[in-house]
Amino acid sequence: MLALIVGNGALPRAVAAAQDVPPLVCALAGHAPDGLTPDITFRVEHLGSLLRRLKRAGVTRICLCGKVDRPDISLKRLDWRTALMLPRMLKALKLGDDGALRIVIALFEAGGFAVEAAHEAAPDLLPPAGVLTAAPLSDSAEADARAGDAAIAAMGRADLGQACLVRHGAVLATETETGTDALIVGQGQAGAVLYKAPKPDQDRRADLPTIGPDTARNAVAAGLSGLVIEAGGVMVLDLPVVQDILDAAGLFLWVRERPV
Template identity: 55%
Template sequence: MLALIAGEGTLPAAVAAAQARRPLVCALSGHAPEGLAPDMTFRVEQLGGLMATLKAQGVTRVCLCGGVRRPEIDLGALDDATLPLVPRLRDALRLGDDGALRALIAILEGEGFEVVAAHEAAPALLPPAGVLTAARPGPGAEAEARLGAEVVAEMGAADQGQACAIRGDRVLAREGPEGTDAMLARLAPPAAPGPGDAPGDPFSWAADMMGDVLGGAADWLSGQGGEEAARAGLLYKVPKPDQDRRADLPAIGPRTAGAVAAAGLAGIVIEAGGVMVLDRDATVAALDRAGLFLWVRG
């Protein structure tokens, strides 16, 4: 029997829908998945008890899927079954994201569970190589993708992210702990204040815009070049180098398509076999409506 250790977002629901038998859904407290009712909720401090419960219910396979924020351990919430794991959990939480996930996988495997990747449990989430949209990458996309690969490899080696935004030979933004959508939101022009809105802080706005957005995005925001300039550059997203692909494999979906459009980019480049596409039909349709491309680069 399969159990999902589920976090936020729509990935857990997509993995569950791909199973012939509904998996047991275990949601981390404070990280409820979208569109999928958990069978149980647990805290990290109860991991030992959770594993005992899973064994009692006949679970042999576990899939880690969905977004989580790094938790703080409350020693007062520890259960007896988790006490022996405290040193390993403490050490894991001191590591970067990839290291922490590797440590968690090792704990699960040490208890006899087979850890299954989300894309193994739901293979259709990995799209075929090629251009999936009506729009195709422009002549500069190959060079932008090569630069994106260099940037994300450098970031990933430091366990810092899986995505960046590139326009020409400039790096517009790098993904941080807040995720891809938040990175893209920094590239979108600020909304005009409504009649009832309080005036914004000009220094905060300037700081936001002067960072990653300075460069190619500045040309767009100033109106130079018109629509063609607004639709230039790309989002590049791939796994980190040498990451354990049984957890935290990157994904895009309809929300990503909307964020890329709002950021003024021309499309998305992802690695074939390395990035999942959630609700593929809706994602491609959203990109087609905006005239953007999706290139699954082999």
């Protein structure tokens, strides 16, 4: 049986909808997935008890999906099972995103669960490679993509961000903890390209980059020329809707295979 450990956004609903057998949906308190009602809501201070509950329910597989803000841990609220995990949990809170997620994954694995990536549970979220829109690539798209590769590599070393804005081979801005939509909306860089890819060597079982209709609408509103995402490395929610939005505005979507 599959359990989804979910945060905010539309990704949990997409993963749940892809399952033949409805998964058990477990939401972290204060995080509400879009259009999906949790079966269980839990506090991070009760994670140990949650794992025991999942085992008793017959859960064998876990999928982490959705955006989760770093929680504040109240020592007074800890149950004894979670208290045993406290040193690793505190270490996770001090690390960057990928480092923290590796520890979270390790906690679930130590509890006897197989951790499955969202794109493994819902393979159709990964679009095929190629230009998926009517608009052709811009003349600088290849140079922009190469600049994006370098920027993501540098961001990966700092364990922060999975997207950047590039124009004519120059990086204009990089993603912070505020996310991709804030990057697009906050910059006003008309004619730029949004480049999005996983950080090198990140554990792809959690936090794989995602775009969707909101990303497309924001790109149009900001006057971007197109989007470049890594083939096999970025999930797309509601791909037909994304294509329609971009086609109507003349933007391109390039699902690019990273050069070897």
